[in-house]
Amino acid sequence: MEYNQESGHVAGLPVPEPCVSFWQQTTRSFPYLNVNKDEQVPAESKYVIIGSGISGALTTYELIQGGVSSEDIIILEAREAASGASSRNAGHVRPDAFRGFQVYKQVHGADQALKIIANERLVFEKVDEFVKEHGVQCDFNPATTFDVCLTQEFADFNAKSFKEYKEAGGDVSHIKFYEGEEARRVTRVEKAVAAYEWPAGSSHPAKLAQWLLTQSIEKGVRLFTHCPATSVIKSASSTADQTLWDVATSRGTTKASIVVHCTNAFAPHLLPQLSSFVTPNRAQAHAFVPPAALSSSSMLKSTMSLRHTLKHFYSVAQRQADGIIVLGAPRSNPNVSAAALKSVLLPDDSAFNEEVRDDAVTNFEACFPSCAKDKLKHGEGLLHTWTGIIGMTTDSVPFVGRIESLPGQWICAGFNGHGMARIFTCAPGVAKLILGGSWEDTGLPECFEITEQRLNKLKEGVSGSVF
Ligand SMILES: Cc1cc2nc3c(=O)[nH]c(=O)nc-3n(C[C@H](O)[C@H](O)[C@H](O)COP(=O)(O)OP(=O)(O)OC[C@H]3O[C@@H](n4cnc5c(N)ncnc54)[C@H](O)[C@@H]3O)c2cc1C
Known part of the structure; x- marks a missing residue:
């Protein structure tokens, strides 16, 4: 030892x-x-x-x-x-509705892939049920979530997963799809190419x-x-x-x-x-105080995943309890240095990586320009950054x-x-x-x-x- x-x-x-x-x-x-x-x-x-x-x-x-x-x-x-x-964590209780299907299918076969996705939907329903039944005060907010496709490449990937999942018999009745202008309107993300929406929530874990x-x-x-x-x-x-x-x-x-x-x-x-x-990896999250454009009646009603590719994505969940926005950072990221990427491999949650933080905030600002630094008042913007260790399985x-x-x-x-x-x-x-x-x-x-x-x-x- x-x-x-x-x-x-x-x-x-x-x-x-x-x-x-x-x-x-x-x-x-x-x-x-x-x-x-x-x-x-x-x-x-x-x-x-x-x-x-x-x-x-x-x-x-x-x-x-x-x-x-x-x-x-x-x-x-x-x-x-x-x-x-x-x-x-980043506070999301967010089932995968179909996205992972094509990868799960390759590793575990179509039958198991269908079950993996169905199980996640069930978990969301169970958390919702449990919290309501026991009156658990954990800021649980059942709503919907968007998979926001920020590139045509990812829009194509998601379209393929959706098609394969549906053809294999997967239930898609709860998933909505938006393209172009409509996707930008419903998500409020100016760079959205397409978006999928389904039931999901967030909590104070x-x-x-x-x-x-x-x-x-x-x-x-x-x-x-x-x-x-x-x-x-x-x-x-x-x-x-x-x-x-x-x-x-x-x-x-x-x-x-x-x-x-x-x-x-x-x-x-x-x-x-x-x-x-089972490999420990470090993941990073951030709390962000919104400006007026994302506060009160203008808060984000749905959580989202801002996706450039399957692995290069950022989660966004605005807490109904206090309006704080929780931003999750990707572990795979072409925008940061090799040293920053290597920090992901550290099983050490005593520190965080500044490059990963700056990239997560920059990506958020690019998607929501009202949050750009030069538009914020003192007290708005990045509040806190932290890390935690996740267990990746092969x-x-x-x-x-x-x-x-x-x-x-x-x-x-x-x-x-x-x-x-x-x-x-x-x-x-x-x-x-x-x-x-x-x-x-x-x-x-x-x-x-x-x-x-x-x-x-x-x-x-x-x-x-x-x-
Ligand atoms: C930054 C970040 C963002 C995330 N975002 C999300 C998200 O939005 N949605 C989502 O679904 N998931 C997310 N996750 C993952 C999610 O938090 C985990 O999957 C989940 O919390 C795992 O729960 P657990 O109880 O299995 O593990 P943990 O909460 O890690 O609990 C394991 C516990 O075991 C203890 N322990 C370990 N070894 C020993 C030992 N030998 N003796 C005694 N104690 C030991 C640890 O200290 C720890 O408290 C995120 C994780 C991180 C770090």
């Missing part, structure tokens, strides 16, 4: 001193942010959930809903509560994660913050009937029969067999389910910077499996399952990237 004495950082784990995102800045009063930060972990705990992001928080919530006693669960979190990607954690903690789940799990090894007390796991942490070792890895980008640290298939889908070679260990990780459109079915899915359900019960696309067969296929080099 590579350990940096000065920073206290163990290579492969989240850095101990990350930057503070806009979402974290606005939730510093969360009472469980640093809960149990000095406590030793118990010697035994039946269920150990590693990671307190939306995956870990929702898996825990669903296990309790399924009848597991909350006293039997502990959550280990390397840093503050939910301080990974779940509190650092940290508030959602914190709400979920609160429900479990108040029922008796113990969350140990600033407590990274450093290894999971077979316990000497395992019997012929039951394998037990020693989960070592910075504050003692706990013995468990069920271990759930909700560690997203950092999954390979405890599961080195995934190291070639086949663009997450790893969910039972780890066949490690009985009692489960995973829900590898969300490709797209977890808000996936976790709300994956985490309930993994909880169902742990409680004895079948894969069919999860309703998830089969290609999400972490089977030996999938891992062998990936070893052979099968890959395809949508993100």
Whole structure:
């Protein structure tokens, strides 16, 4: 284990001193942010959930809903509560409506590609339903989103995906298409060549994660913050009937029969067999105070993705709660230097890249000229920049389910910077499996399952990237 004495950082784990995102800045009063930060972990705990992001928080919530006693669960979190990607994203709950179909089809086949897209639509509906049913105060705003095609090249790509998706039997009844002047009018983007619109939303992701954690903690789940799990090894007390796991942490070792890895980008640290298939990448987002032209009754009603190519795109989500616009930056970007592009590969969310920031703001200004620097008053414009680490998988889908070679260990990780459109079915899915359900019960696309067969296929080099 590579350990940096000065920073206290163990290579492969989240850095101990990350930057503070806009979402974290606005939730510093969360009472469980640093809960149990000095406590030793118990010697035994039946269920150990590693990671307190939306995956870990929702898996825990669903296990309790399924009848597991909350006293039997502990959550280990390397840093503050939910301080990974779940509190650092761009706020979009935005299903892919058809765009990724042609790539998914090549990697997973048409049937799975249809299921992947259908699952994302379902996630949006589930988040909407969940937030309404429980009155979760997470600024969730169900609306629509635009895929704004800024180049003919991307308009052609999207048209091909749309056609292939529809011909394969995909439902497009909820998707609207606009061209030329009409696309510019509905999106308000002067450079739009074409646009597609479908239902999607945005939320305050940290508030959602914190709400979920609160429900479990108040029922008796113990969350140990600033407590990274450093290894999971077979316990000497395992019997012929039951394998037990020693989960070592910075504050003692706990013995468990069920271990759930909700560690997203950092999954390979405890599961080195995934190291070639889950890669941490740094993503960057920005908060922008709008000028009058995008405030009050002139706010953007829909979120959007401003797309030059499949991978060169910028997300835009204006918060209904306060009008702040959240801008997501691309990881693949022809406008920035090789050094800036390389910064994307750093699994370090303590800093951000200035070139990436300036490019994201310049692109936004080009699409919305009323936001150009020379038109802004003091107090308008860029408010904050932050980064977070996303878990890219080689086949663009997450790893969910039972780890066949490690009985009692489960995973829900590898969300490709797209977890808000996936976790709300994956985490309930993994909880169902742990409680004895079948894969069919999860309703998830089969290609999400972490089977030996999938891992062998990936070893052979099968890959395809949508993100
Ligand atoms: C800048 C940015 C923009 C994004 N924009 C969007 C978006 O608009 N829409 C969207 O759908 N998705 C977006 N994402 C991705 C989305 O945030 C993630 O897919 C999602 O939050 C993953 O949730 P998670 O719970 O699986 O992982 P995380 O939230 O990363 O949680 C994993 C947790 O595990 C902890 N951990 C890791 N290893 C250990 C260990 N060994 N021991 C203890 N704890 C450990 C981490 O500290 C972390 O808190 C974005 C991400 C970033 C960074």
